[in-house]
Amino acid sequence: MDFDAVLIAPRRAASVAAGHWHDRTINDYLADCVRERPDAPALTAVSLDRGTVVRYSWSELARLADRVAAGLSGLGIGARDVVSCQLPNGWHLTVLYLACTRLGAVLNPLMPIFRERELAFMLAHAECKVVVVPETFRGFAHAQMVRGLRGALPALRHVVVADGEGPDSFEALLTGKDAPVAPAQLPHGSPGPDDVTQLIYTSGTTGEPKGAMHTANTLFSNIVAYAARLGLGADDVVLMASPMAHQTGFMYGLMMPVMLGAHAVLQDIWDPARAAALIRKQGVTFTMGSTPFLTDLARVVAESGTPVPSLRTFLCAGAPIPGALVERARATLGATIVSAWGMSENGAVTMTLPDDPETRASTTDGCPLPGVEIRVVDGADADLPAGQTGRLLVRACSNFGGYLKRPHLNSTDADGWFDTGDLARLDADGYLRIAGRSKDVIIRGGENIPVLEVETLLYRHPAVAQVAIVAYPDARLGERACAFVVPRAGQSIDMAGMVDWLRQQKMALQYIPEKLVLREALPATPAGKIQKFRLREMLLGETG
Structure with a gap:
């Protein structure tokens, strides 16, 4: 594959000079861990789906x-070849990425919720x-x-099955050799x-998903700043129950965790009671997830009456955090609640500081990380004063290298400003608040719903004359999706029929x-354009 990451070279000199690009890959960081702490715990992978626990030290990993x-390599994979995976959180995904970087191959993680419709496009593209x-x-x-x-x-040459038993299994094709391999x-x-x-x-906000390309420099420039703001280090234990394909x-x-030399604890299915137990057993100090994760964890800890004293920080991103939840979670978990906002194209862009007042986490999405600049502009790209809502532009050391085979969609100008497609405002202290999305996306539990694609499929239903999908608020997931439908004359459609139709189109259930x-x-x-803001108002009026 010829990866033309056109956005990298123009900003290399400035990024290195500013100290944001460190010119280190994950191979370098892993080598540090093996040299400095070979027998320390590196990875604990807990599979609730399979009922297994797998542990590795740094040298074993x-x-x-x-x-x-x-x-x-034996399957013909080399530099710049793409290895895709649709794996839940677990050791297979971590090891697969580390193995790909040994060869210069590119890992393409895919969400386990995707079905034939999404996968057929992404794997081909x-x-x-x-x-x-997984089997x-x-x-x-x-x-x-x-x-x-x-x-x-x-x-596609090979389908490799994790935890499989046949000749195409991960174990047979990728780990079945008896002799150890030296680098x-x-x-x-x-x-x-x-x-x-x-x-x-x-x-897919423009009709199809876009493949964002990242390098070690773009990714680690963000991770280093992220960990520094949170005060994370090698002695921390990180619980990750949010999908690692995100x-x-x-x-x-x-x-x-590899960059820090910290112990990573992975959980494949979100179960707040099991997460709380893992926090206690493994001494977890940091975790993150969308608002439903925080809601659920605070609830089970409160209901059980069993504290999680090791947990210092919960970073919440993906949807605004209600103020009452911040207060309740802080009191119940005893942890600092940090809010953040980011994108696949940049990683985290803004984040509150751990010593900020609690209200910051519920009223803002934080201030920029080091190496990140943000602007809120009007339609003519003029900066707007504090408090006014406009288009959000980001210029960051972590900005991606461009979209695969779609450079015309990169939305980055000659000065490096990336148009996020989101609407936002800044307060007088430079803290950001996302105010809406100019691109048509609903965020359900931290998962982006490609509204245009869902609408397109519903338009194909024989009973649908017109359709518009909008968000409505939900206390746990942040947002859910509502379909407004005008039926064709003489036709009818109900909820069960709509769900059945979309399932027949092999759409992800979420x-x-x-x-x-x-x-x-x-x-x-x-001009005939549907006014979705009015639909949202109608929906809020009906639901209260």
């Missing part, structure tokens, strides 16, 4: 990464040569699904700090609207 790299999936996860047959897509994926025996292909190392797809889990649950409202007409401008 490095040896396994070498072994898997040799296995990938990435031209992946190997895809790694089953949460009762769904992932391996069977991907095997069924092979006819439409000419670049000197591996093919020479380790990436440089400006080579693309990760390809991650954003939700940038959140990947950067701060997979990469950050993307399916959870409310249906039928109307004879939808509010529109004189």
Whole structure:
């Protein structure tokens, strides 16, 4: 694959001179861990789906990464080849990325919720040569699904099955060699700090997902600043229950612990009671997730009456945090609640400071991390004063290298300002508040719903004449999706019919609207554009 990360070279000199780009890859950080703390705990992977616990020290993790790299090489994987994976949080995902970086290959993590429709596009667009999936996860047959897509994926050479038992299993193809592998025996292909190392797809707000390309420099420039602001170090224990196929889990649950030399504890299915037990047993000091994670954890700790004294910080991102939740969680967990905002293209952009007043976490999304600049501008790109809402632009050392095969969508000007597509305002102290999204996305429990794609599929339903999907607030998930539908004359559609139709289209279940409202007409401008703000107002008026 020819990765043309056009946004990297123009800012290299300035990023290095400013001390934001460190020219180190995850191979360098892992080597530090093996040299300085070889027998210290590196990874504890807890699978609630399979009922297993796997533990590795740093030396064991490095040896396994070498072994898997040799296995990938045997499958024909080398520099700049794409390895996709649809894996839950666990040791397979961490080791697979470390192995890919040994070869200079690019890892493409994919959310386990994706089904045929999403995967068919992403795997073909990435031209992946190997895809790694579980045999089953949460009762769904992932391996069977991907095997069924092979006819439409000419670049795909191998489907590797994690925890499988046949000849295509992860264990047989990638870890089945008896002799240990020395790094000197591996093919020479380790990436440089400006080579693309990760390809991650954003939700499709323009009709199809976009593959954001990242390098070691773009990722670690953010991770270093993130950890420094939170005061994290090698003695911390990081719990990651947010999906590692998201940038959140990947950067701060997979990469950050290696950079710090800290112990990572991974949980594959969110269960707040098990998370609380893990925090106590493993001495977890830091975790992060979207608002529902914080709500659930605070609830089970309060109900059980058993504290989590080791937990110092919970970082909450993905949706605004209600003030009452911050107060309740702080009192119940005894941890500092930090709010943050970011994107796949940048990682975390803003974050409150641990010593900020509690109200900051519920009223703002934080202030920029080191190496990050933000502007709120009007339609003519003129800066707006504090308190006024406008378009949010970001210029960051962690800005991505561009979209794979879609440079015309990079939304970055000649001065390096990236148009996020979001609306925001700044307060007098420079703290950000996301006020809405100019791109049409609903964030449900931290997961972006590609509204345009869902609407397009519903328009194909024989009973649908018009459809518009909008968000409505939810106390636990932040937002849920409601479909406003105008039925065709003489036709009818109900909630069950809508859900069944979208499931037939192989859409991820989390993307399916959870409310249906039928109307004879939808509010529109004189030009015929549906006025979604009026639909939101109508919905709020009905639901209170």
